[in-house]
Amino acid sequence: MLSRIIIVIVAFTVLVLVNHFLIDPYWGELVATAVIAGAVTYALGKVDGRKPSDPATR
Template identity: 80%
Template sequence: MLSRIVIVAVAFAVLALVNHFLIGPYWGELVATAVVAGVMTYALGKVEGRKSSDPAAR
């Protein structure tokens, strides 16, 4: 049981360090990239949906 607690504590410490040094400074860019990727995926899904639903367009 103690080994599991130690593993979770070490994993949490590693994640906290990664967040502080790698993710923290670039949080704005990561959010902007996620939003743009989501919008592009949605738009491409709409375009592909129109192509496949109209048999005359093929």
């Protein structure tokens, strides 16, 4: 039982440290990247020129 508690405490500590040093400083960049990637994926899906009768889609 004590080993499980220690594992949870260590995992939580690692998560807090990663959040503090890696995620917090770059939060705006991460959000901007996600939004831009989603927009580009949506746009590429809209301008896809293949038709259902196109042999390449069969």
